[in-house]
Amino acid sequence: MSASGISLDRVEKTFSLEKRKTFTALKDVTLDVAQGEFLALLGPSGCGKSTILRMVAGLEEPTAGKLAVNGRGPRELVNEHRLGVAFQDHALLPWLTVFQNVSLPYQLAKRPVDKARIDDLLELVGLARFRDAFPRQLSGGMRQRASIARSLVLKPEVLLLDEPFGALDAVTRRRMNLELARIWSEERTTTVLVTHDVEEAVFLAQRVVVLAANPGRIRHEEVLSFDTARTEGLERTDEFHHVVDRLTRMLDAS
Amino acid sequence: MSKVLPVLGRILARGWPIIVLLLAWDLVAVVNGYTDLLLPRPLSVASYVSNNVAKFAEPTFITVALAVPGTILGLAVGCVLAILVWYSSILDGLITPTTSVLQAVPVVAMLPVIGRLVGYNEITVIVIVMLLSFFPAFVLVLARLRQANGSSEDVFRVFGASRWTTLARLLLPQAVPGLLAAIRMTAPFAIGAVILAQYLLSIGGLGQLITDSIVRSDTVTVWAIACITSIVSIIVFALTKRLEDRVAVRFK
Amino acid sequence: MSSRGKKILLGILGALALILAAELIGRLGLAGKAWPAPSDAIFSVLGNKLNSALLFRSLGATLVSAGTGLLIGSVAGVAVGFLGFLFPVLRPGLDQTASILNTIPLVALAPLLITLVGPQGMSVLTAALGAGFAMFVATASGLLAVSPAHSDFFTVSGASRLQHIIRLSLPSAVPSLLGGLTLAGSGAVLGAVLGEWFGAPSGLGVLMISSMQNFQVKLLFVVALTAALVSLLAFYTMVAIQKLVGRRFA
Numbered sequence: 031m032s033a034s035g036i037s038l039d040r041v042e043k044t045f046s047l048e049k050r051k052t053f054t055a056l057k058d059v060t061l062d063v064a065q066g067e068f069l070a071l072l073g074p075s076g077c078g079k080s081t082i083l084r085m086v087a088g089l090e091e092p093t094a095g096k097l098a099v100n101g102r103g104p105r106e107l108v109n110e111h112r113l114g115v116a117f118q119d120h121a122l123l124p125w126l127t128v129f130q131n132v133s134l135p136y137q138l139a140k141r142p143v144d145k146a147r148i149d150d151l152l153e154l155v156g157l158a159r160f161r162d163a164f165p166r167q168l169s170g171g172m173r174q175r176a177s178i179a180r181s182l183v184l185k186p187e188v189l190l191l192d193e194p195f196g197a198l199d200a201v202t203r204r205r206m207n208l209e210l211a212r213i214w215s216e217e218r219t220t221t222v223l224v225t226h227d228v229e230e231a232v233f234l235a236q237r238v239v240v241l242a243a244n245p246g247r248i249r250h251e252e253v254l255s256f257d258t259a260r261t262e263g264l265e266r267t268d269e270f271h272h273v274v275d276r277l278t279r280m281l282d283a284s
Numbered sequence: 285m286s287k288v289l290p291v292l293g294r295i296l297a298r299g300w301p302i303i304v305l306l307l308a309w310d311l312v313a314v315v316n317g318y319t320d321l322l323l324p325r326p327l328s329v330a331s332y333v334s335n336n337v338a339k340f341a342e343p344t345f346i347t348v349a350l351a352v353p354g355t356i357l358g359l360a361v362g363c364v365l366a367i368l369v370w371y372s373s374i375l376d377g378l379i380t381p382t383t384s385v386l387q388a389v390p391v392v393a394m395l396p397v398i399g400r401l402v403g404y405n406e407i408t409v410i411v412i413v414m415l416l417s418f419f420p421a422f423v424l425v426l427a428r429l430r431q432a433n434g435s436s437e438d439v440f441r442v443f444g445a446s447r448w449t450t451l452a453r454l455l456l457p458q459a460v461p462g463l464l465a466a467i468r469m470t471a472p473f474a475i476g477a478v479i480l481a482q483y484l485l486s487i488g489g490l491g492q493l494i495t496d497s498i499v500r501s502d503t504v505t506v507w508a509i510a511c512i513t514s515i516v517s518i519i520v521f522a523l524t525k526r527l528e529d530r531v532a533v534r535f536k
Numbered sequence: 537m538s539s540r541g542k543k544i545l546l547g548i549l550g551a552l553a554l555i556l557a558a559e560l561i562g563r564l565g566l567a568g569k570a571w572p573a574p575s576d577a578i579f580s581v582l583g584n585k586l587n588s589a590l591l592f593r594s595l596g597a598t599l600v601s602a603g604t605g606l607l608i609g610s611v612a613g614v615a616v617g618f619l620g621f622l623f624p625v626l627r628p629g630l631d632q633t634a635s636i637l638n639t640i641p642l643v644a645l646a647p648l649l650i651t652l653v654g655p656q657g658m659s660v661l662t663a664a665l666g667a668g669f670a671m672f673v674a675t676a677s678g679l680l681a682v683s684p685a686h687s688d689f690f691t692v693s694g695a696s697r698l699q700h701i702i703r704l705s706l707p708s709a710v711p712s713l714l715g716g717l718t719l720a721g722s723g724a725v726l727g728a729v730l731g732e733w734f735g736a737p738s739g740l741g742v743l744m745i746s747s748m749q750n751f752q753v754k755l756l757f758v759v760a761l762t763a764a765l766v767s768l769l770a771f772y773t774m775v776a777i778q779k780l781v782g783r784r785f786a
């Protein structure tokens with residue numbers, strides 16, 4: 031087990047419901063994400079993908095097993111403001127403009143706001159024209175993009191993305207995928223991406239983990255080592271389609 | 285012992301302000317060395333009430349007895365009007381805007397006008413209490429009648445139920461929580477309104493007893509009335525709240 | 537005609553019918569001497585220098601009491617609500633006390649309150665009580681109305697407790713606080729008028745009682761109308777503010 035990166039060692043998560051009933055969302059999940067690796071989580075709805083991310087972010091405690099980020103508890107990373115998270119639900123503050131929302135992590139970390147970086151990021155996610163708009167004036171997809179910009183703004187050491195492109199149209203989604211691939215190749219941020227889109231997972235990740243539900247557990251791991259770089263051409267290669275087909279069939283079966 | 289402690293803890297968690305209040309009251313009286321004429325101690329008020337039950341029982345009964353018919357009348361009128369407004373869109377257009385504006389008028393502050401109009405008698409008291417409970421009943425019941433209830437209403441329509449059948453079988457039960465909320469919002473305040481009217485117009489009950497006791501500098505009685513009305517109102521509040529919680533779940 | 541236009545027309549018709557009925561009852565004397573024709577009452581009170589001066593002076597006094605009470609009550613209500621937020625142990629007791637205080641009839645406490653603040657202070661105190669309860673409830677529930685997703689974001693961003701409160705809990709409470717203000721505004725006016733019934737030197741409530749006792753039915757009618765209008769105005773001003781500001785926070 032490496033000291034850097036994310037490691038889950040036989041992690042189990044049981045939620046207690048009302049009337050003393052319990053529900054085991056995850057059972058015996060062992061997973062290592064190396065420093066600088068890009069991992070994608072695939073799986074049917076309700077199999078515990080978000081729960082894994084929430085545990086890595088320190089929002090939930092595993093009920094059994096060990097979980098470490100860079101060899102320490104997740105809270106340490108959080109306290110040093112080195113974690114970036116984009117939630118399934120965008121979680122932008124409705125009373126702040128897009129620009130203010132994206133600059134919030136600086137303020138929470140008590141660091142001077144780097145306006146140029148925020149504007150660059152807004153440009154990158156295609157929201158430059160909306161920097162002074164309020165979240166309610168944006169479409170669902172635009173809010174998601176603002177939320178991604180917010181997760182990246184402090185150049186985090188670990189990046190957790192929970193279906194960040196779920197509400198985007200196919201074209202914008204592809205563009206965002208390309209941008210994310212570019213950012214990752216530049217910064218080599220340790221990244222865990224949850225998605226329902228097999229092509230997206232295969233395009234972006236170095237490794238794809240497929241989960242099964244009831245209880246949530248790891249069903250399959252696929253290390254991807256394409257010759258081509260992650261740019262426009264990759265989706266058109268036979269090898270790419272091969273992998274996507276196989277993983278899709280596996281998801282259908284589960 | 286192990287069972288007594290948690291119960292004690294719960295009482296303390298919710299009731300600490302009352303205990304603090306009683307202690308502070310007692311402390312002020314003792315520290316300043318006040319006589320009963322200036323500020324009676326809680327215990328002497330309690331013993332005075334228990335020694336003079338008859339003195340307080342009748343006015344309390346009169347006050348509560350006046351609050352009941354007024355509240356029931358107001359609720360009934362509010363419900364009937366809500367149903368009429370639900371049934372007729374013309375009536376709705378005519379009545380609802382004005383009513384919703386008038387809703388913000390402080391009814392109790394209109395007491396002198398009604399007193400002048402109806403006379404210095406019990407009817408004024410009933411009218412005031414009626415007006416007080418009318419607005420919430422009308423507004424809340426109408427809101428529940430109108431609350432779209434997609435599939436159930438469709439089912440009724442498919443079976444060719446008339447509007448009145450739909451009302452009786454589906455919408456009225458649905459409106460029950462609205463009525464209960466109206467009761468909870470008005471009944472505890474009805475007592476206060478009755479006392480205020482009795483005080484202002486000097487027409488018997490606890491309200492007049494306050495006036496009389498002030499004139500006679502009978503401080504203990506004034507404190508006793510304050511405690512009695514507080515307890516009665518709180519009991520009414522607790523009862524109506526419980527009624528709402530118990531019954532409303534069945535109609536949700 | 538559009539259904540909206542029809543609605544507005546019907547609404548105006550309904551209001552006119554009400555006013556007309558009030559006028560007719562007064563003109564024909566259907567409800568006896570105590571029901572003046574509204575138009576007659578308004579003209580004769582405003583036309584009489586003495587009465588109109590009295591009316592406006594009383595209105596001023598009531599507005600001052602209601603405004604002062606609104607301010608004091610709001611500050612106190614928000615402060616106590618905030619206290620309960622900071623110290624959760626106190627919460628059940630504070631909730632209980634607030635609903636008890638709100639339930640206890642003011643008139644029962646009036647003689648005792650007068651010994652505390654004197655007859656002059658009564659109207660401010662009762663206005664403050666009326667406004668304070670609304671603001672306490674609004675604060676207490678508003679501060680807890682933080683969306684879990686926002687709270688999660690603050691947690692994973694390593695926000696301190698202070699940042700959590702200032703940048704998240706307080707703004708999240710704004711819609712609820714604005715809702716409380718709509719109740720507090722008219723509550724303060726009602727409280728001020730009622731408080732004036734217990735021996736205040738001047739105010740709409742005082743004028744109401746004196747005109748009731750002296751059979752000045754026209755003056756009584758106009759004073760009551762003024763009190764109602766002030767209360768409506770307070771309510772709808774707050775509603776307008778709520779619409780204006782609240783949109784941003786919802």
Ligand SMILES: Nc1ncnc2c1ncn2[C@@H]1O[C@H](COP(=O)(O)OP(=O)(O)OP(=O)(O)O)[C@@H](O)[C@H]1O
Nearest residue numbers: 045046053055074075076077078079080081082118
């Ligand atoms: N706080 C909670 N209390 C009880 N059960 C929970 C809680 N959070 C999650 N669960 C349960 O755990 C399971 C996994 O939830 P999770 O949100 O991780 O699924 P997911 O894989 O992210 O699904 P989706 O793709 O729909 O987002 C679900 O069955 C859910 O009902």
Ligand SMILES: [Mg+2]
Nearest residue numbers: 079080118192
């Ligand atoms: Mg999820």
